[in-house]
Amino acid sequence: xxxxxxxxxxxxxxxxxxxxxxxxxxxxxxxxxxxxxxxxxxxxxxxxxxxxxxxxxxxxxxxxxxxxxxxxxxxxxxxxxxxxxxxxxxxxxxxxxxxxxxxxxxxxxxxxxxxxxxxxxxxxxxxxxxxxxxxxxxxxxxxxxxxxxxxxxxxxxxxxxxxxxxxxxxxxxxxxxxxxxxxxxxxxxxxxxxxxxxxxxxxxxxxxxxxxxxxxxxxxxxxxxxxxxxxxxxxxxxxxxxxxxxxxxxxxxxxxxxxxxxxxxxxxxxxxxxxxxxxxxxxxxxxxxxxxxxxxxxxxxxxxxxxxxxxxxxxxxxxxxxxxxxxxxxxxxxxxxxxxxxxxxxxxxxxxxxxxxxxxxxx
Amino acid sequence: xxxxxxxxxxxxxxxxxxxxxxxxxxxxxxxxxxxxxxxxxxxxxxxxxxxxxxxxxxxxxxxxxxxxxxxxxxxxxxxxxxxxxxxxxxxxxxxxxxxxxxxxxxxxxxxxxxxxxxxxxxxxxxxxxxxxxxxxxxxxxxxxxxxxxxxxxxxxxxxxxxxxxxxxxxxxxxxxxxxxxxxxxxxxxxxxxxxxxxxxxxxxxxxxxxxxxxxxxxxxxxxxxxxxxxxxxxxxxxxxxxxxxxxxxxxxxxxxxxxxxxxxxxxxxxxxxxxxxxxxxxxxxxxxxxxxxxxxxxxxxxxxxxxxxxxxxxxxxxxxxxxxxxxxxxxxxxxxxxxxxxxxxxxxxxxxxxxxxxxxxxx
DNA sequence: GCATAATATGAAACCGCTTTCATGTCAAGG
DNA sequence: CCTTGACATGAAAGCGGTTTCATATTATGC
Numbered sequence: 001x002x003x004x005x006x007x008x009x010x011x012x013x014x015x016x017x018x019x020x021x022x023x024x025x026x027x028x029x030x031x032x033x034x035x036x037x038x039x040x041x042x043x044x045x046x047x048x049x050x051x052x053x054x055x056x057x058x059x060x061x062x063x064x065x066x067x068x069x070x071x072x073x074x075x076x077x078x079x080x081x082x083x084x085x086x087x088x089x090x091x092x093x094x095x096x097x098x099x100x101x102x103x104x105x106x107x108x109x110x111x112x113x114x115x116x117x118x119x120x121x122x123x124x125x126x127x128x129x130x131x132x133x134x135x136x137x138x139x140x141x142x143x144x145x146x147x148x149x150x151x152x153x154x155x156x157x158x159x160x161x162x163x164x165x166x167x168x169x170x171x172x173x174x175x176x177x178x179x180x181x182x183x184x185x186x187x188x189x190x191x192x193x194x195x196x197x198x199x200x201x202x203x204x205x206x207x208x209x210x211x212x213x214x215x216x217x218x219x220x221x222x223x224x225x226x227x228x229x230x231x232x233x234x235x236x237x238x239x240x241x242x243x244x245x246x247x248x249x250x251x252x253x254x255x256x257x258x259x260x261x262x263x264x265x266x267x268x269x270x271x272x273x274x275x276x277x278x279x280x281x282x283x284x285x286x287x288x289x290x291x292x293x294x295x296x297x298x299x300x301x302x303x304x305x306x307x308x309x310x311x312x313x314x315x316x317x318x319x320x321x322x323x324x325x326x327x328x329x330x331x332x333x334x335x336x337x338x339x340x341x342x343x344x345x346x347x348x349x350x351x352x353x354x355x356x357x358x359x360x361x362x363x
Numbered sequence: 364x365x366x367x368x369x370x371x372x373x374x375x376x377x378x379x380x381x382x383x384x385x386x387x388x389x390x391x392x393x394x395x396x397x398x399x400x401x402x403x404x405x406x407x408x409x410x411x412x413x414x415x416x417x418x419x420x421x422x423x424x425x426x427x428x429x430x431x432x433x434x435x436x437x438x439x440x441x442x443x444x445x446x447x448x449x450x451x452x453x454x455x456x457x458x459x460x461x462x463x464x465x466x467x468x469x470x471x472x473x474x475x476x477x478x479x480x481x482x483x484x485x486x487x488x489x490x491x492x493x494x495x496x497x498x499x500x501x502x503x504x505x506x507x508x509x510x511x512x513x514x515x516x517x518x519x520x521x522x523x524x525x526x527x528x529x530x531x532x533x534x535x536x537x538x539x540x541x542x543x544x545x546x547x548x549x550x551x552x553x554x555x556x557x558x559x560x561x562x563x564x565x566x567x568x569x570x571x572x573x574x575x576x577x578x579x580x581x582x583x584x585x586x587x588x589x590x591x592x593x594x595x596x597x598x599x600x601x602x603x604x605x606x607x608x609x610x611x612x613x614x615x616x617x618x619x620x621x622x623x624x625x626x627x628x629x630x631x632x633x634x635x636x637x638x639x640x641x642x643x644x645x646x647x648x649x650x651x652x653x654x655x656x657x658x659x660x661x662x663x664x665x666x667x668x669x670x671x672x673x674x675x676x677x678x679x680x681x682x683x684x685x686x687x688x689x690x691x692x693x694x695x696x697x698x699x700x701x702x703x704x705x706x707x708x709x710x711x712x713x714x715x716x717x718x719x720x721x722x723x724x725x726x
Numbered sequence: 727g728c729a730t731a732a733t734a735t736g737a738a739a740c741c742g743c744t745t746t747c748a749t750g751t752c753a754a755g756g
Numbered sequence: 757c758c759t760t761g762a763c764a765t766g767a768a769a770g771c772g773g774t775t776t777c778a779t780a781t782t783a784t785g786c
Contacts, residue, residue, distance in 0.1 A: 057417050058740075077441070085462035095462075099452070381744090398764080
């Protein structure tokens with residue numbers, strides 16, 4: 001291996017001290033233009049790239065962003081990560097990836113990450129509740145940005161969507177299509193987003209003056225299997241009690257629902273309209289294709305990085321633990337979602353739609 | 364932020380020197396058992412975790428594995444990465460992720476990675492040819508493992524599959540189903556795997572005594588669009604010249620083919636049987652579901668990490684540049700693939716199959 | 727023309743750990 | 757009882773940067 005070019009080499013070649021080279025490196029203002037030029041040229045010539053490790057050690061802060069992710073096979077993750085990676089690319093930071101692959105305790109992982117001292121900030125992609133440890137660290141000044149879920153009061157700077165409004169739109173879409181008995185398959189209660197989506201659903205019913213029937217709300221786990229279970233449960237309902245449509249809290253469950261429905265001879269959307277939530281890649285390919293709320297995962301990744309870096313550079317990085325005065329809630333970036341209309345909601349089968357507009361006007 | 368516990372703190376608390384603590388840390392043998400115990404206990408109590416950054420700096424080698432990947436949205440990547448992440452988790456290494464998101468030159472990226480001095484080894488997920496720079500570095504002793512593609516003679520230690528044999532199986536499967544005119548949509552020539560798959564296809568035809576018709580080989584780019592283009596090209600062929608089946612060099616193109624075929628009124632598998640290659644998640648969900656060769660991506664990731672670490676620890680890590688004597692080709696781990704039979708090849712529609720065997724005998 | 731401030735640069739300490747080299751200790755060997 | 761090692765440990769020198777503090781240089785004001 002060729003010996004690495006160090007700051008010392010550059011200093012010698014440029015006839016200056018290491019300190020000056022370091023200043024050039026960090027774009028400090030107090031270096032004579034001429035000197036800077038020379039140093040930069042030499043660095044260029046020598047192909048010098050400063051060691052992140054050394055810089056981190058010496059400077060006390062590092063140029064590494066720790067990214068904590070669920071397994072990549074969770075279908076929303078790759079897009080988010082793509083956004084993260086792309087945003088990082090435009091900076092001089094790098095990504096250290098901590099995948100919570102196995103079922104380790106998140107707290108353990110977080111501890112390990114930080115103790116390693118590599119990264120000085122953290123990007124957490126975590127659907128579901130945050131660990132107390134993370135909150136504690138953040139309150140101690142660790143820059144953290146969370147993608148996706150958020151505890152009741154926003155606890156950490158985060159990037160996400162408005163689940164309530166999005167769910168409202170999804171449900172309202174079904175209502176506008178003329179469906180009146182609309183079921184909901186919700187996510188697990190510990191997920192904040194599951195609750196919010198449920199609320200959006202309720203609100204839409206209310207606003208449309210539709211009665212709410214608790215029997216039409218099913219509990220899911222956000223996993224495919226619970227979608228299947230829900231379809232089975234629906235199919236066993238007496239015909240008169242069957243809903244005409246269902247808003248399913250994520251696409252993963254919707255897939256399970258779709259496949260079970262097919263097996264049960266339930267035609268989608270003719271017998272039952274379905275709207276999902278997420279718009280992951282598969283959603284455009286299942287049969288029938290899934291009408292769903294598109295989450296801007298890529299943008300979420302990008303925005304999260306930007307937010308994190310602004311936190312890092314920004315002034316207010318030091319919310320002293322326990323400090324009371326001047327509390328301001330953590331920044332939350334809320335990105336817009338979009339309803340993607342495909343086959344499963346029945347909107348594309350026009351004659352059907354017209355029928356429904358009739359029945360709507362009856363109201 | 365709480366002040367980090369350093370090796371010095373531990374040393375003081377244990378009443379030993381930093382050097383001794385370091386020895387314990389690195390599991391050197393020459394520490395009295397009693398001392399080791401004490402130090403370990405104190406480290407435990409203090410929740411001490413050594414700084415990777417400092418260790419890397421001081422030791423000249425680091426515990427960071429650089430992983431160079433294509434964008435995560437390339438569908439084969441997440442599974443590989445999952446394998447990588449899981450394998451890493453069992454070690455005390457961490458992953459630094461370099462995603463070649465934008466269209467930057469790979470050489471630039473590689474240079475940057477190494478110059479950063481963070482990582483002392485590299486895992487390259489790169490379909491397609493390797494950059495000369497990478498080869499050069501590897502020959503200088505940088506431990507590198509490549510996943511997937513491989514230049515004509517294996518140039519670097521790598522993990523992958525036997526593309527030739529797998530393609531052979533795919534094609535042979537079609538042949539066994541009774542198809543005789545079998546087309547091939549191949550990947551771009553600069554991809555080694557594309558060539559090998561083509562060879563496997565040829566070989567299968569030969570072995571089955573089927574004539575090879577160059578007009579039935581189409582050039583693709585491994586992207587969806589070229590699958591569509593191929594379907595269009597096929598559809599314009601006079602009926603008599605149309606193939607009965609096609610082996611498509613990757614699933615991505617197969618999807619394009621499938622969707623275009625549908626639009627063109629070409630029924631799969633009745634009018635044309637299709638076999639793909641990769642078995643990415645979508646493959647089980649497109650309509651018709653895709654018969655394909657399953658690549659063990661997850662295992663590839665795991666094996667690559669293991670290979671890389673063994674290279675790192677192993678003795679022969681120093682192939683001095685230019686050294687001639689005792690050359691041994693780089694290790695290649697070849698993982699088995701599997702033919703996954705789904706709808707698109709027609710094997711599942713039995714009656715239909717019989718029909719075809721009839722029409723076959725007519726020829 | 728000289729005091730004073732602003733600007734540019736260098737010397738050296740330091741970040742947390744590894745490693746070399748020196749030192750100290752103790753058991754075996756003569 | 758005194759070597760001779762083997763073993764255990766400590767002191768100190770880095771690793772490649774950053775940062776503080778001091779110093780040298782130049783610009784500014786009166």
